[in-house]
Amino acid sequence: MRSNLFTSLLTLIPVLGDLALGYEVQTPPLDTDWTYTVGTDPWPEYPRPQLQRDEWQSLNGIWKWKSASYPGEPVPAKGSFDEDILVPSCIESAISGVMKMNQTYSWYRTEFTVPQDYIQKGKRVLLNFEAVDHQATVYVNGDLVGIHVGGYWHFNFDVTKYLNTNGTNTLHVFVFDPTDAEGYMNPVGKQTRVPSHIFYTPCTGIWQTVWLESVPDTYIQQLDIIAEMDGTVNVTVTTNQGTDSVSVSILDGEGASVASVNSGTANKAFDFKVSSPKLWSPDSPTLYNLTVTVGEDTVNSYTGFRTLSTGEIDGVTRPLLNGEFIFQFGTLDQGFWPDGIYTPPNREAMVYDLKMLKDLGLNMLRKHIKVENALFYRACDELGLLLIQDMPSMPLRTPDADQQAEWERQLDILIQQHKNYPSIYTWVIYNEGWGQITDYYPEFNLTARVKQLDPTRFVDSTTGWHDHGAGDFHDNHHYANPQCGTPFYSIQSTPYDNKRIAIQGEFGGIGHNVSAEHLWKVELAVQQINQTYEIDADLDAYNYRGHLLLSELRDQVEKYACSGAVWTQTTDVEGEVNGFLTYDRRLQRTDKKQWRADIQALYDAAASRGGKATNATTRKFRL
Structure with a gap:
């Protein structure tokens, strides 16, 4: 029927x-x-x-x-x-x-x-x-x-x-x-x-x-800025030719000048200092405006002051933002639209998803094997949403040498074109073994390559599945319940590696079927809805299950080494019905009061395990 x-x-x-x-x-x-x-x-x-x-x-x-x-x-x-x-x-x-x-x-x-x-x-x-x-x-x-x-x-x-x-x-x-x-x-x-x-x-x-x-004739091609929590600013202004002088001015949100430098040189890195900057974080996403001039060319830009590092707190390896451990909780964000596929209908629609996540109390999202337009990253910078940015994966086959080399070339482009957004804090190389070579371990060299291109961020070398020890994260995928930094694991994971940061790269995925008005009306997609990891009969059951799974995650934050988690997912997509929002963005499944409380409980549990890295062994990512 x-x-x-x-x-x-x-x-x-x-x-x-x-x-x-x-x-x-x-x-x-x-x-x-x-x-x-x-x-x-x-x-x-x-x-x-x-x-x-x-x-x-x-x-x-x-x-x-x-x-x-x-x-x-x-x-x-x-x-x-x-x-x-x-x-x-x-x-x-x-x-x-x-x-x-x-x-x-x-x-x-x-x-x-x-x-x-x-x-x-x-x-x-x-x-x-x-x-x-x-x-x-x-x-x-x-x-x-x-x-x-x-x-x-x-x-x-x-x-x-x-x-x-x-x-x-x-x-x-x-x-x-x-x-x-x-x-x-x-x-x-x-x-x-x-x-x-x-x-x-x-x-x-x-x-x-x-x-x-x-x-x-002489123009700025790229502007690379590293603005750290101590006020140090490292700038490289790449132009199409020459070594002309560079001037940089930085303004705060009210338009007041906080720094002005006229001693830089194009195509060479240089440093200067801003006194006591307000730092960028999910709770306070402060951005500063920049004006950069080389010869006749003037461009406007922005940055945020923040520093990422690792630290050992009470024997657990933690990710630190501005010297402090905060639990990172977000959604797997696919970025698909029923009317535009990869292209959102407009900026308002695109930002609607982000504001919904922020309203629930999430401080992070994982941009899942897709790259968005620049206005998406600007919105995350403004809203204070930390971003795990995936490299788009190849199909579920093993590449030959030429195909691997081309994919690696494009991995370089991902880093080069996106390394200036304050919100991006982690790069993902491989997702669940898709296109991953496993008869040798290229992720080690690729991790080093990413770190060379951008030494200021974390690298999640393999999110899920074939983890051989590369990168900053030990990343577990498990549905529906989490296994984050725990002494138990399943067949598609590995035992927790306490030398790296523990993150639950994917979990949750609980689904709730809806009426035809909210479904992707393609027969095959509708027939495959029951392939969703778990189907809950109604919204009461959906929210009950969400509460139980977040409570289990909170226990793992309190008892074990969990530092962050990614819930599947922001919205439904075609035959998947496990989003906070339906695919048309017209129905929000989450009980706001309940989810806000459960998400805040994760942050509180992490805070109880140690926040600032006082007396911790830290390693700052820096050029």
Whole structure:
């Protein structure tokens, strides 16, 4: 009966064929309160909050799209494009206006004009892409300007010489995305061409903001800042050329100057000191604004003062933030949306999830084998949410040497592009053995490599499963009850290693089925709901079970060595119904009063085991 019901519901979802041009949101298997409010000027916010300039232009909006057949196709004629698509969005999503699966090859087309003041003598125009999944080949006015590989990373091209400065310019993007097709081992996370319970609808194409900016001939490419609890600030300003002088000014939240330095040099690290800064923490997420100038280029950014270290407190290895042990409790955060897949409908929707977690009292989340847009990390910085950031995993196969090398190259990019967000405190290399080589142990060299790129943060080398002793954490996964820093463990874990920090990388996962209005109306997904780790018949049972599991975790904090835990999960995703929120974000399962009290009890239990690292052996992460 259920099967027939959902088959009928699916017939209501349009089958997309040859459409007349004209964008409109398609009907997804499940919508949200934001689905039909996206409009045709999506994500208008400045997309890169840690390197802001005044002269920029969004290219988001309605583009032309068509399916393609093979790599190396000639740039298609203008009249050959047969559909509109919203940029940014996933081709598979309803918000895209296309909503088609398994588009291995695609073409995008749009036109734009460049303001005259962008192209004056001594200036350049950069074409920026925040993320294109998986490989993008970019043409401006028919000329190839560059190719980029990697679906999670921002990139740009200097397109100055390709522009028609007095008229319209045409931009074409050819996208290749095999996702997890046989023979390919790209970083894909939970994306799959054949969705099944814990693996979901993939995202193909231009799924984050596209934009132009005007820069001088010598311009800042990257700004790396380490601001420590003692006020020491280490800065590296990377420019495209030269060793020009650098000036940096730091302002507090009220706009008052707290430091000004004019003695730095581009492309070389330098230090200065801020007196008695207010520190960044989940309880007090204080941020400072920066202005950095090199020659004619000025950018605005921000930072937070905080120091991560390890310490031994009463014989237990602990993670320390600003010299203090605080218990870290958060959710596994998948970052999927029923209407946008990988792309949230808008910033308001994206931040809604984060505010819900903060409102319950959580101080952390684990960004699970996905990388978000820069505004997500800025929101975590502002709200005071610690972030465990996973490297997107490869499919459940063993990579060959070339595939492993490419994945490692992209691991480097993850660190380089995200190491300035105060909220990120841990990098995860491998998740549950996915794409992990086990006939030797590459995680040891990879951990050293990550530490070299960023010596200021923790590394969780293997979250769950094949743990051979690398990294700062001993990380257990167990459903539904926790086994965190305990003398008991299960078959897919290892005995607790007291030389490392104990964390429960995943647990909980209790589910609660809901009415059809909140479900992902795809028949296979509905049939697989019972694969959820545990199903509770009603919300009373769900909250009762949550209380018992958090009480068990509290016992392990009090009695054993548990320092942090990750609950599965923030929201439902397709056939998984174990979120604090349903997939449409319309139903919150958690009893707020109860969960707030139980989460606070975790923090209190940890505090009773020793907070500040007085008389503790500490090791600070530092350059």
